[in-house]
Amino acid sequence: MEIEKNLKPRQGVVDLPDIDDSPGPYCMSFGFEPESLIASIKNVGLINPPYLIGNEDGPYMIVAGYRRIRALKVLHYERAPCLLLRKSQFSSLDCLHLNLHDNLATRRFNEVEKGMVLSRLTSLISEDEILDRYMPLLALPSHKETLLFYVRLERELEKEIKFSLAQGQLSLQVARMLLEVGSEARGGVFDLIKKLKLNINQQRQFIDYMIDISNIKRTPILDFLKEKSFKDILEKKDMNKPQKAKALLHFLRTLRYPTLVRAEETFRKRAASLGLPEGIKVSAPPYFESPLYRLEIFFRDGKELGSKLEALKGKEGLEALGNPWEEGA
Amino acid sequence: MPDSLIKMITIEEGASGYDLAKTVLENLPGIPVQEVKAPGKKSASTDTAMGKKTIHLLPYKGEFLKPCPGTREYICCGYQILNLGTNCPLDCSYCILQAYINQPHLRVFSNLTEGLAQAVQRIDRQPEQIFRIGTGELTDSLAIDPITRWSERLLPLFSTRKNVVLELKTKTNQVKSLLTSNYRDRIIISWSLNSPFICLHEEKMANGLKKRLEAARQCQMEGFTLGFHFDPLVQHPGWKDEYLKTLDLMADYIDPKGVIWISLGSFRFMPGLKPIIRRRHPQTCVLDGEFVTGLDGKMRYFKPIRIDLYSYIRETLEKWHSDLGLYLCMESDDVWQRSMGWSPNNTTGLSRYLDRRVLKIFG
Numbered sequence A: 001m002e003i004e005k006n007l008k009p010r011q012g013v014v015d016l017p018d019i020d021d022s023p024g025p026y027c028m029s030f031g032f033e034p035e036s037l038i039a040s041i042k043n044v045g046l047i048n049p050p051y052l053i054g055n056e057d058g059p060y061m062i063v064a065g066y067r068r069i070r071a072l073k074v075l076h077y078e079r080a081p082c083l084l085l086r087k088s089q090f091s092s093l094d095c096l097h098l099n100l101h102d103n104l105a106t107r108r109f110n111e112v113e114k115g116m117v118l119s120r121l122t123s124l125i126s127e128d129e130i131l132d133r134y135m136p137l138l139a140l141p142s143h144k145e146t147l148l149f150y151v152r153l154e155r156e157l158e159k160e161i162k163f164s165l166a167q168g169q170l171s172l173q174v175a176r177m178l179l180e181v182g183s184e185a186r187g188g189v190f191d192l193i194k195k196l197k198l199n200i201n202q203q204r205q206f207i208d209y210m211i212d213i214s215n216i217k218r219t220p221i222l223d224f225l226k227e228k229s230f231k232d233i234l235e236k237k238d239m240n241k242p243q244k245a246k247a248l249l250h251f252l253r254t255l256r257y258p259t260l261v262r263a264e265e266t267f268r269k270r271a272a273s274l275g276l277p278e279g280i281k282v283s284a285p286p287y288f289e290s291p292l293y294r295l296e297i298f299f300r301d302g303k304e305l306g307s308k309l310e311a312l313k314g315k316e317g318l319e320a321l322g323n324p325w326e327e328g329a
Numbered sequence B: 001m002p003d004s005l006i007k008m009i010t011i012e013e014g015a016s017g018y019d020l021a022k023t024v025l026e027n028l029p030g031i032p033v034q035e036v037k038a039p040g041k042k043s044a045s046t047d048t049a050m051g052k053k054t055i056h057l058l059p060y061k062g063e064f065l066k067p068c069p070g071t072r073e074y075i076c077c078g079y080q081i082l083n084l085g086t087n088c089p090l091d092c093s094y095c096i097l098q099a100y101i102n103q104p105h106l107r108v109f110s111n112l113t114e115g116l117a118q119a120v121q122r123i124d125r126q127p128e129q130i131f132r133i134g135t136g137e138l139t140d141s142l143a144i145d146p147i148t149r150w151s152e153r154l155l156p157l158f159s160t161r162k163n164v165v166l167e168l169k170t171k172t173n174q175v176k177s178l179l180t181s182n183y184r185d186r187i188i189i190s191w192s193l194n195s196p197f198i199c200l201h202e203e204k205m206a207n208g209l210k211k212r213l214e215a216a217r218q219c220q221m222e223g224f225t226l227g228f229h230f231d232p233l234v235q236h237p238g239w240k241d242e243y244l245k246t247l248d249l250m251a252d253y254i255d256p257k258g259v260i261w262i263s264l265g266s267f268r269f270m271p272g273l274k275p276i277i278r279r280r281h282p283q284t285c286v287l288d289g290e291f292v293t294g295l296d297g298k299m300r301y302f303k304p305i306r307i308d309l310y311s312y313i314r315e316t317l318e319k320w321h322s323d324l325g326l327y328l329c330m331e332s333d334d335v336w337q338r339s340m341g342w343s344p345n346n347t348t349g350l351s352r353y354l355d356r357r358v359l360k361i362f363g
């Protein structure tokens, strides 16, 4: 957007208490770490004045520069140079544009902020225009589904979850899954993720298991979370967080894939019972989907290989290996 | 599919001049018509109904007849897909078409006559090859036949060619126009069957099992060759008893000697379909099973479960009749051996087996 010449903002110095610094309708900042901005202002002062909108004598609303105002307040500034826009001359869309381009020029939006931009735009312009013009600006595909997802993300997810997403502690995929979990159970699921410090992969697995199991058992996730088995794992005194995370995921996997887990365990037991010489390993194909099992032999030289092969040849009970669900394999 | 469910016709630029467009308009009098531009990607539907009440006429720019893509990792049947349109008015919870959310509406290709001419050219150029052709991969073959009259165009064209069989696969009882047609030779009318529980809960818009089998019986009595497809087989509580009910019903309605083949395939899906199914069909049981990543990246039941499903259905069907042309859809050699007791080894082997069935039934 270009600001028309006769509508150019007026420069002024504004008392900070006259500025409403709550994230207003144009704010597109979320989950930022103010430290570096504070340090920069401390060193060189405010380089770009924020844009404010309001009437002659305030109070002013921030159009662009929310982070800067917050930083100035932290630094106990009393007033700041600002660019002032008149309410009568700038529509909400103008203000939103201004903020958007002000931000785009200096940084990349995080996922929550993209949701904020899109969510605000949906109430001001047509969906087609958002898809055509704004999604590419945000480096998003121009798909309606993507648009709706980002809007939901902004509107439905709780602040704490959004904060984790903005910080990169949750992936976008996990945020999507959390939306599907529903608001009643989401807090509980997220608490557990935080409590056990699940990594991104574990988070995805955890939520996936929870949704599946709750569907299979026809039990709401919230009730399922209250089950004793969860508590037992979480309260284990002899386990640290990563161990508890592993135990929890194993417990859920056993519930979700009983036949597969049983097969894996049977295979492991059978392989172990062979007592193969050191440096010889047998393994099953992923999920037993391929019919081919794998033998690995580690050796230092041909002589060692020869003796290991010899030992293997004489091994009894090899026929026990094979598909673990088959009798007598 | 009652045509009364169609609420709107949209005609894409360049689609209205074709005769199929005229047929559709004639068969849907009084339904509002709207001319539209070719939709771009952005017009993806998120409408949970997927625009199933709108018929969208468009010219198809690709080849109408294409070999089923199959995968290297599993044995494919060497089928040829005749693409008449995509999407389907039925709304099975497991339907793969839900993943094509970018292309909503019942899309009907209006340049069918031209597409068929091309397809026939290809068929006639290879007289030594048997073309097993089906239209039911990206839509139900008969659900909107009263509107499109596809069968009126297809039957005369394929019935008269000696190196072709045309299979129309459906979950409906829309067989009226088939029964009034004069063509029977080299035409196979097939029904997708499932357990009564799955039909009721997961194929909500399709006709019930009895209606499908009644239609099948009618077709058989009128001289059509039949096929059946148990695909997707779904593991659900009491599945053995449930599938047995279907098999018993089949035995009541159908003469097995007039069946060219019965395929078995267990539920499989690209991982991206799962959240869509969850969103569109929150009560579904089709995702309850133990799915693992297959060699082709699709999710499929853990192998012993698949073997169990196939073995049970095979054994039961074989008690009914020993020569039903049973085959597995997209399975490994290993699973074939363990559930069917033999294996065609690869796609060529399975194609040969099915070609032999064609020769046996149609000569």
Ligand code: SF4
Binding pocket: B087, B088, B089, B090, B091, B092, B094, B095, B096, B097, B137, B138, B139, B140, B171
């Ligand atoms: S009948 Fe086939 S194409 Fe139609 S919704 Fe069901 S699975 Fe999909």
